[in-house]
Amino acid sequence: MRTCKKIIISSFILLSVFIAPVHYITGAELKGGATASEEGKLPSDMRELLLQMERQGSDFNSLKTDFIQEKNLAVFRSKIIIKGRIYLQKPGTVAWHVDEPLKYSVLITDKLIRQWDEDTNQVQEIPLSKNPMFRVVIDQLTAWFSGRYVQLLDDYAVSAKKTHPLEIEFIPRESGNMKKIIKSITVTFREDRKYLQKVQFDEVSGDSTTITFKNTIFNAPIDSADLEVKGRV
Amino acid sequence: MINKNSLHMRQLPSMLIVLVCLYGCAVIPFQKTSYVPMESADPRAVVEAFRTNSPESFQIMNTIVFEYNWNKFSGIGYIYVDTAEKAFRVVCMNPMGVKLFELSGDKGGIVQHFVLEQFSKQGNFAATVGEDIRRIYFDLVPSPEARVKKKKYKIIFSEPAGAGTMEYIFAGAGGYLVEKNYYEGNTLNWGISYYEYQERDGRIYPRGIILNNKKYGYSLTVKLKDVQT
Secondary structure, X not given: OHHHHHHHHHHHHHHOOOOHHHHHOOOOOOOOOOOOOOOOOOOOOHHHHHHHHHHHOOOOOXXXXXXXXXXXXXXXXXXXXXXXXXEEEXXXXXXEEEEEOOOEEEEEOOXXXXXXXXXXXXXXXXXHHHOHHHHHHHHHHHHHHHOOOHHHHHOEEEEEEEOOOOEEEEEEOOOOHHHHOXXXXXXXXXXXXXXXXXXXXXXXXXXXXXXXXXXXXXXXXXXXXXXOOOOOO | OOOHHHHHHHHHHHHHHHHHHHHHOOOOOOOOOOOOOOOOOOHHHHHHHHHHHOOOEEEEEEEEEEEEOOEEEEEEEEEEXXXXXXXXXXXXXXXXXXXXXXXXXXXXXXXXXXXXXXXXXXXXXXXXHHHHHHHHHOOOOOOOOOEEEEOOOEEEEEEEEOOEEEEEEEEOOOOEEXXXXXXXXXXXXXXXXXXXXXXXXXEEEEEXXXXXXXXXXXXXXXXXXXXXX
């Protein structure tokens, strides 16, 4: 029983810093291998398309955006709504603030993860130098939010589904661990293609999660308070 | 010059007091029940009223804080409970919406639908969580055979349960269940406190629940966020 509790504790430590991309840790042995695009006007080489998207999204150094996360649990009839804000400072700082249903913040930099929530009112700090697994997770996380899409080809088969707005589907590769959990990830870009408009995670279990980004501001000044995890309003 | 050892010895009692206080006086994030005189209340009527006002089945969203060895971790819980069938289904996520586990249970046992690998490596995780859910949400009223002790501000029922004794304490203006405690011998094995009952569609729900597992030294603090009717 005590062992079980210790496991729960260590699991919470690990999992509390994870967001959806945590599931995408896979063997990195697979490379490239994009699928053909479905629409004639799309580049047939997905690497080329993703590079193009990276270029279009590269002319900002900071970003603020609101988000609404809708989680559909297959076994419950209601949606779970999580609302909050994301602050991104290139090259590798992401602050994720949840406002509802509880206040929670996590700051991810190239050196550490720091998190806080209103119920525990504790700040936890995890150095990345001693946690190589976290490093992999963080690389994936920042790849999504910073627009480094090409590196995702290692772990996903990628295909374009629509052009207006541009919609790209990422399907986990067969040999990866995430294949057990994630069926597909569909990314919808804004009309100007500078950033994400929506990301939908479809899980093997039948659950799905959609994160919609709103009020996105590029190159907005990021205050130090925006990157604080405790005591925010 | 003060001897270092004697200084440490003099500091020890105050350190112990601080430690005991920190351990024993943990902050309760809910309003304590306002006690009212219950001497004239009929114990069986109190229990019956509580049973009638309690929902038979419900679906709620909670936030949960798990505390162990001075560490605290939080999550979001979504739970369906059918008290008549003694069935439940629960999904727990971290604050960013990542599913940590999904379990269901009924009279036949507990089924683990999804548990992240880190949770299931050792110990019987599903059984532990399922047991706590049952303690919190099921069997919230004593049987008619339970022994009754009336005090000025509370009515205490106790009856044999498993290897020990289950105690139910009803108090407050509504005469609702405020504590459920399980003893083995004279030792409190685990206890649950219920706070701030609120009415929703004619049924009552506690806004706060704290489970203290004294035997294994952990606690769960459950805050009601939403009732889905």
